[in-house]
Amino acid sequence: MEAESFFRRDLINSLAGYKSLNLIGTKNQKGITNLSPFSQVFHIGASPPLVGILFRPHTVERHTLENIIETGFFTLNHVTESFYKKAHQTAARYPFSEFEAVGLEEEFLEDFFAPFVKISPVKVACTLVETSTMKVNGTVMVVGSIEHIWVEEKGLLADGSLDLEAMGTVTCSGLDTYYTGKKLSRLSYPKPDQVLKEI
Amino acid sequence: MEAESFFRRDLINSLAGYKSLNLIGTKNQKGITNLSPFSQVFHIGASPPLVGILFRPHTVERHTLENIIETGFFTLNHVTESFYKKAHQTAARYPFSEFEAVGLEEEFLEDFFAPFVKISPVKVACTLVETSTMKVNGTVMVVGSIEHIWVEEKGLLADGSLDLEAMGTVTCSGLDTYYTGKKLSRLSYPKPDQVLKEI
Numbered sequence: 385m386e387a388e389s390f391f392r393r394d395l396i397n398s399l400a401g402y403k404s405l406n407l408i409g410t411k412n413q414k415g416i417t418n419l420s421p422f423s424q425v426f427h428i429g430a431s432p433p434l435v436g437i438l439f440r441p442h443t444v445e446r447h448t449l450e451n452i453i454e455t456g457f458f459t460l461n462h463v464t465e466s467f468y469k470k471a472h473q474t475a476a477r478y479p480f481s482e483f484e485a486v487g488l489e490e491e492f493l494e495d496f497f498a499p500f501v502k503i504s505p506v507k508v509a510c511t512l513v514e515t516s517t518m519k520v521n522g523t524v525m526v527v528g529s530i531e532h533i534w535v536e537e538k539g540l541l542a543d544g545s546l547d548l549e550a551m552g553t554v555t556c557s558g559l560d561t562y563y564t565g566k567k568l569s570r571l572s573y574p575k576p577d578q579v580l581k582e583i
Numbered sequence: 584m585e586a587e588s589f590f591r592r593d594l595i596n597s598l599a600g601y602k603s604l605n606l607i608g609t610k611n612q613k614g615i616t617n618l619s620p621f622s623q624v625f626h627i628g629a630s631p632p633l634v635g636i637l638f639r640p641h642t643v644e645r646h647t648l649e650n651i652i653e654t655g656f657f658t659l660n661h662v663t664e665s666f667y668k669k670a671h672q673t674a675a676r677y678p679f680s681e682f683e684a685v686g687l688e689e690e691f692l693e694d695f696f697a698p699f700v701k702i703s704p705v706k707v708a709c710t711l712v713e714t715s716t717m718k719v720n721g722t723v724m725v726v727g728s729i730e731h732i733w734v735e736e737k738g739l740l741a742d743g744s745l746d747l748e749a750m751g752t753v754t755c756s757g758l759d760t761y762y763t764g765k766k767l768s769r770l771s772y773p774k775p776d777q778v779l780k781e782i
Contacts, residue, residue, distance in 0.1 A: 389630065391743035396629040396729065398745040399707060401603035401661055402754035402764055403625075426602075426623050426637060429720045430595040431588065438625060438635070462600055465767065469779055476773040485775070508598060513719060520712060520726055521628045527719055530595065544590035545757045546597040554767065555601035555754055558744045560782075561769040565601055565754060565762035568664060573759070574675040576684070580668055583759075 398558035405556045407471055408437070409459040409483075409490070409499040410451035417490055417499045419474045419482040420448045423556050425460060433530035435460070435510060441522035452526060456512040457497040461504035464552035468562050494532065505536035505551040597757035604755045606670055607636070608658040608682075608689070608698040609650035616689055616698045618673045618681040619647045622755050624659060632729035634659070634709060640721035651725060655711040656696040660703035663751035667761050693731065704735035704750040 403423040410418045428434035439449045452458045463471040467488065474482040483490040483499065491502040493509070500507045510528035517524050539551035546553075548565055555563050572581040602622040609617045627633035638648045651657045662670040666687065673681040682689040682698065690701040692708070699706045709727035716723050738750035745752075747764055754762050771780040 392632070393629045394743035395732070395734075395739075395745070396632045397626055398747070399705065399729070399732065400605065400624040400626060400634065400659070401705075401752050402601050402747060404600035404602060406599065424625050425599040426625065427596055427599060428637070428717070428722055429639070430592045432720075433591070433595045434719060435599065436637070438627070440628070460599070468767065469770065472770045473773045473779060476775045476777075478775055506598070506600075516715075516717075518627070518715075518726070520633060521631075523627050525724075527717070530598070533594070533598070540594075544593035545760065546594070548597070548601060548756050549762065553600050555764060557747050557764075560772070561744065562767040563748065563764035564767060565756075566765050568667065568753065568761040568763060570760040571668065571671045574672045576675045576677055578675075580672060 394558055402555045402557060402563065405463045405468075405471070405554055405562075407461040407463055407474065407501050407504070408448050409461060409501060410448050410457070411455065411498050412451050413454060417481045417483055418447050418451055419488065419499075419501070421463070421471050421475055428527060434513065435508070435528045435530055437526045437528070439524040439526065441524070449524060449526070452512055453515065455497060458510050458512070458528065459496070459498045459500045460506075460508040460510065461501040462506035462551065462553045464505060465554055465564055466552065467503060468554045472560070472562075493534065496532065505539050505553070506546065507534040508532070593757055601754045601756060601762065604662045604667075604670070604753055604761075606660040606662055606673065606700050606703070607647050608660060608700060609647050609656070610654065610697050611650050612653060616680045616682055617646050617650055618687065618698075618700070620662070620670050620674055627726060633712065634707070634727050634729055636725045636727070638723040638725065640723070648723060648725070651711055652714065654696060657709050657711070657727065658695070658697045658699045659705075659707040659709065660700040661705035661750065661752045663704060664753055664763055665751065666702060667753045671759070671761075692733065695731065704738050704752070705745065706733040707731070
């Protein structure tokens with residue numbers, strides 16, 4: 385913990401392992417859209433369906449947070465191997481919409497206020513439920529209610545789970561390293577005196 | 584959102600994409616150790632170094648949460664391709680230590696109270712900072728302070744970031760599907776008028 389600051393930042397950032405990667409789409413009241421990459425989106429509950437996002441204090445992604453608080457709407461969009469470099473580039477500080485800046489087409493679905501990424505295989509429409517600020521360092525947690533889900537047909541399995549490998553969804557580590565996933569197996573529900581099966 | 588309940592559970596659970604996977608090691612005041620898999624460990628800050636964990640309400644992992652609150656100590660341990668099935672099996676309801684039940688050797692390092700997984704390539708010693716309960720559905724967030732880190736030498740890059748692929752760290756989706764990562768690239772810091780480089 386006495387390491388030099390960049391070394392420490394990179395180590396602590398990659399410590400938990402692989403992270404999910406989503407582009408969050410928002411629009412402000414003036415109609416300007418915004419797109420930014422987030423690796424801290426997680427599962428809060430399935431019934432009601434809720435998602436959580438952590439926003440670091442004082443980071444470049446504050447436009448996204450401001451738009452969510454101002455309008456109450458945002459979208460989550462999976463990032464795939466075919467456009468992860470454009471997704472990375474949306475983190476640059478543009479004075480106009482990142483959709484236009486990096487060349488990702490925006491899409492509006494069913495009159496939902498916030499924009500989706502047209503080529504993304506998983507698109508989720510969310511409305512703001514609550515925000516809370518952590519005392520320890522000012523990190524903001526946003527909880528969203530999942531209102532609509534669009535999934536590319538080849539990515540949706542019969543039981544409802546997603547085939548991330550088939551869709552080419554990427555995962556990331558730290559601040560800048562991208563990976564695809566290679567499936568090992570799906571395992572049966574674990575019980576004390578039962579041998580696990582690949583299902 | 585009107586889908587049948589198992590379908591909905593699996594869909595919502597895999598919606599954000601790939602997740603990190605860590606085994607959390609704890610020990611209660613009677614000296615009984617516990618080990619359980621968690622896919623919701625995330626980055627809160629690097630300075631001071633903080634980690635967050637989400638605990639679902641009423642799930643099998645409550646022993647872990649009880650031990651953390653009772654003693655103030657826990658460990659994070661990466662899961663690799665060589666023992667992910669044992670890691671999955673630790674989620675079964677055992678009346679004694681999961682280390683013994685699934686055959687993962689426990690290790691104690693530098694007199695830290697909680698046990699580590701001996702064969703894990705990344706071991707992190709944490710102390711409890713705060714817990715908070717989300718009003719919306721009773722999800723509990725634990726914030727821990729990172730006290731010590733052990734990383735297998737081949738996994739630590741010169742700049743401090745971790746080479747997850749070299750260590751064989753696995754990632755998961757939903758409740759039961761495991762993947763290894765295959766590196767695409769590491770990208771330079773994004774700036775508006777600059778072409779991204781692979782670094």
